[in-house]
Amino acid sequence: MKENREFDMLENADDKTLELLSEVPVLTKEEKERLLAMSKKKLDKMNRESNININNDGYEVSGVERYHRPKWHAVASVAACMLLVCGIGGTVFTLNKNRNAIKTPFSDSDTVSTVGSTSPAEDTKIIAGKLIGSFYDASELMEGLPMSIELDNDDTQTVEGNDGSPVVYTRVASKWSTADELNHYLTDTFSGIVLDDFSAAFFDYTGREPAFREIDGKLYFRKEHDYTEPADEERNVIGKAAIEVENYDGTSFDISLTTDYYDTVVMPDTPCYGHAVLEGGKWKLDSFRTDVASSQLRAEQDPDKFDKEDAMDLLMSFENADRMLAGDIKLRTDRGDIKYLDLSSPSDGKGTAVYYRVIMSGILDMDMMKNEVTSAVTEPALSKSYAFIYDDEAFEAPMFKEFDGKLYCRDYARGNRYNLSGNPEVISNEDGTYTIIALNSIPGGTEKVKFTAVYEDKCWKISDFGYPDDEQPTAADSDAPGIAKEAPNMLNDVMKVMNGTVITDEIDHLDNDTIYKYCGMTNPNNIAYYKVDDPRFSTLDDIKSFISERTVGSYREDLINAITAHSDSDGFPVYIENVENGKLYSRISRFGGLNFTGDVEVMNSTETTMTVRAKVDDPTDSYMLIFLELDDGKWKISTFKYM
Amino acid sequence: MTGKEYCALYKKSKDRAYDALFECYCDYVYAIVYNKLRSAASREDIEECVSDIFADIFFGYDTASSFAGDMKGYVGTVAKRRAINAFHSLAARSGHFSEEAEEKLFNIGSDDDIEHDSDMAETRSILISKINELGEPDSTIILQKYYYDRSSSEIAEQLSMKASAVRMRAARALDKLKTTLASAGITL
Structure with missing residues (x-):
């Protein structure tokens, strides 16, 4: 496999030579991180199999015996991938919509036994309902929402987080009192990848504090969101009739259902698919996916009506495309299934693009991914930026790419452009299009941004984005173009010296x-x-x-x-x-600077601040925003980000 | 890292113990695996094997009754055993089993050809010493490029140099090494 044969004599070396060879630094930081993640993932599997074996052998795991709790590590949550388009994780487009949550009539915490469920009758539907209900409950807990448990707010514990910052945990006052009890519940209710993800999020979430911790023998929960119970009429209920059970064979069956709402986003008739297996006498949910892609193929819209509600829905979908472009969508990926793509023109400072296999996502292939993006974005905005998500003909290494018919996501985060908030303003244009003015959060405040909505293929889409005309530089900023022209050079100077x-x-x-x-x-x-x-x-x-x-x-x-x-x-x-x-x-700089094309534009300016948009060829035809501030009579960089 | 240190860390946080153990021995394990599989496996296969080894160690190291001394021996043994198994699997998967490679693999440490082993060990020792004589960063560059099969751009990134400089230095260093080895009667 190796082409260089000069040092073949070193192969199968003795211990002394191995010692010397091991002193040569070969693995990069990224490679080490990847290898460690792979090792931990394999460890998880070994632990899980070890536990299953214990159960299969008929041993009861008691509280006295040290319970070998699986050590879980996952890279992203089930909910995050379920909510690929909803954007619950990370920055959420906080439009003032009421939170509508799925709450099933079956979502109690009882585990599902096999009693009376040996035939594919209504019983299996009830089991399916309970499993789906438990799944949503666990998804909410994973996201820090204490909707299905009670907390004792008077009993809190503050622990040091992974990054050294304090993290507050509140004691769980219902359902489970120890981590073992919670883990038993999980292993009794879920299996396979679903169990992997919940266990990882609950007990050992890499890069983030776990949702639960046991401290002094008591169970504590990390509450991330305060949640107010919605009024009953706002709550959308999955009826039994919506759940269908198919392919029952005595030890497993498929579940399908549709939901009308989930969380902050309206997703009418979203199809979901699950699979239940019989393990150790209990029915468990071992896979679940929400087909957000097809749900996003929105229903036909009225070409003569585009109001604030429509604008909010559209911007939400658009912002998710924006997050996909930025590598900010936390899809569940298999970090052990990696593809490397050698770039003929290195676009991000490295000669290889790294892709991880996308798993458990409603988006299964590139066509679905393209539909996902193009259901909310159209030309010229697509060509301007967003085609980079899926277009592997125009781009050598887009954010998503298929290898051997499977979908992979590129490991390439560069910051998202939009973090929208507030009520958008909708202005009707003479040509039948609409202009949407919204607020975008930027470091130190907000800025006004402008979008154009056009009617295409029976629904409204974003065709362009930018800044409102009145935010353009005024005559008072007569030297603004000169300052803007220098900004990319200044940024490159700084970055070069820092390298x-x-x-x-x-x-x-x-x-x-x-x-x-x-x-x-x-x-x-x-x-x-x-x-x-x-x-x-x-x-x-x-x-x-x-x-x-x-x-x-x-x-x-x-x-x-x-x-x-x-x-x-x-x-x-x-x-x-x-x-x-x-x-x-x-150290010798390995950074030659970003390839700015010289195409700059002042997007926004006040007496003391200026936002400059600069075109950059890393990757091709990208834009970067450089934020300047007047300090001691000189324009200086306060921050920058990719558009 | 000693078993005692690992166990102490493990009690505080398993994850930190895993991280520390990995950081301490990843280069060593990689060197062992690469050394065994270099001629038979792709880089992905080698990474797969390295991750298997650490998973084995994380899973199998008994923190309750383990030896308190240096863990290197344990890690090295697990690594070598796993690497040899991986070699078998890879050979089986590829469908053709190189008898020569198999022979090479299992002759290590055997008494069958002590004289040959001894000669090989001496030759390796000379090679390593001559590589070391090249000085840094050339000795690292030459091993990364011609033994570890890394590209110039990868080496450049690792050593904070330009790829062109790495290429130039690698070529010059190899020439120099060949010359000095030739004077010691060794041909690359």
């Missing part, structure tokens, strides 16, 4: 002892620091001044801290000032 310098003396470099002394890091063998020969910089203060003259606010603080902090990907600082010889050393 190290390109002008170095390759002979004068720091030895390992010195690096160790300044960094306190072990194994500095592969880190090279060369003397900075850039005439602009001879000390760390020069670097700090350079950054301070071009940036402002928290962005400046972060950058200045990062200059000497061990913040680079491998923990080593970018610059080291060797006080013994007074020289400044730097």
Whole structure:
């Protein structure tokens, strides 16, 4: 498999040689993270199988015996993938709609036994109803919504979160009193990937605090949202008639149902599919998916009517497409099923695009993905940005791509453009289109943004986006175009310096002892620091001044801290000032700057702030917003983001 | 990392214990697996095997009664065993079993050809020492490129250099290495 045969003699080496070879740093941080995630996933499976074996052998797991609770890790939640288009996770488009929640008449916490359910009669429908009800209850708990449990608000515990910040947990006062009880409930009710996801979210959510913790023998819940029970008339109920059971074979059956509403988004007649299996004498739900894609193929709309409600619905769908573009949709992916795509023109600084297999999503292939996007967005907005989500003919490495007929999602997050809020304003245009003005949250406040809605293929879609005309620069900002033109260069200057310098003396470099002394890091063998020969910089203060003259606010603080902090990907600082010889050393920059095309536009300006849109070829035909602030009489960068 | 340290961490947080163990031994395990599977497996297969090994260790290491000393021996043993199994699976999957490769794999440490083993060990030792003599970053570059089969851009990213510089240094270093090895009677 390997082409380089020069070092074949090292193969099957002795221990001493292996030791020496292991000192060569080969794995990148990303590779290590991926390998660790794969290992943990396999561990989860082994733990789960181990538990199943215990049950199959007829052993009762008691409270006395140490219960080997599965260690779960998952990358995204069932609800997040169910809600691909709804956007419950992360930033939610908080339009003032009442929260309509599914609440089934079956959603008690009883586990479903096989008693009386040996025939595919009405009993299986009741079982299916209970399982689906339990599924929605667990989905809500996973999202931090304490809708199906009671909490004792007087008993809280604050723990240190993964990022060091305090996280408050409130004691669970109903249903379960310990983690083992909750885990028993999960393993009695769910199986397969559904169990994986709930267990991961409940007990050990990678990158996020688990929904439950057992502290001093008591069970606590991390409440993320305050929830007010909706009035009964607002609550949408799945009737028994909506649930259908098929393919019953004595040990498993398929479930199908339709829902009218879920959470904040109206999704009429959304088809959902589940599968129940008989395990250990109990019926368990082992898969569930919501076919959001087909639900998003919205019903025919009136070409002569487009009001605020319509605008809100449309913007919600549009914002989800925006989040998909930004890599912000947390689809459930199989991190062990990875595809690599070598890029002929590296678009994100790396020569390879990494894709993870999308699983348990209502969107099964690229056609569905395209329908998803094009049901809310049309030309020219598609070509301007959003076709990057699905168009693998126009783009080498779009956000979603099929490999061997299976859907994969690219691991490429770059920040979303829109985080809309408030009531949009709808203006009718003479050509039959509508203009929607909405508020978009940006660092430090909000900005007005403008969308154009057109009627196409029997429904309303967003055809363009931008800023309202009255937000364009005024005559008072006569030098705004000049400032805007300089903004991309300034940003590139800052980014380049933060990545190290390109002008170095390759002979004068720091030895390992010195690096160790300044960094306190072990194994500095592969880190090279060369003397900075850039005439602009001879000390760390020069670097700090350079950054301070071009940036402002928290962005400046972060950058200045990062200059000497061990913040680079491998923990080593970018610059080291060797006080013994007074020289400044730097890692060689691997960042050549972003490819700005020179196409800039002032999108918004006040006396002290300005937003500049700059076209950038990373990836092709993208846009970036650079936010400037006037500081000490000079325009400086306060932050930036991809559009 | 000692078993004692691992167990102490494990009691506080299993996840942190797994993370620490992985960080400590991932390069070592990767080196072992790569060394065994280099000629037979793709990079994905090698990654699969490495993740299997850590899953085995996470699952199987008995924190209640484990040896308190260095875990390296345990980790190394699990890794070697798994790598050899993986080699078998890969060979079976590919449908053609290279007898030569099989022989090579199982001759390690055997007494069948002690003289040959000894010669090989000496040759490897000379090769490694000559590579080390190249100095950093060339020694790392040359091993990453010609042994670990990494591309110049990957090495460049790892070492904070430009890919063109890596290519240039790799070519020069290989020439230099060949020359010094030739003087020691070894041909690459």
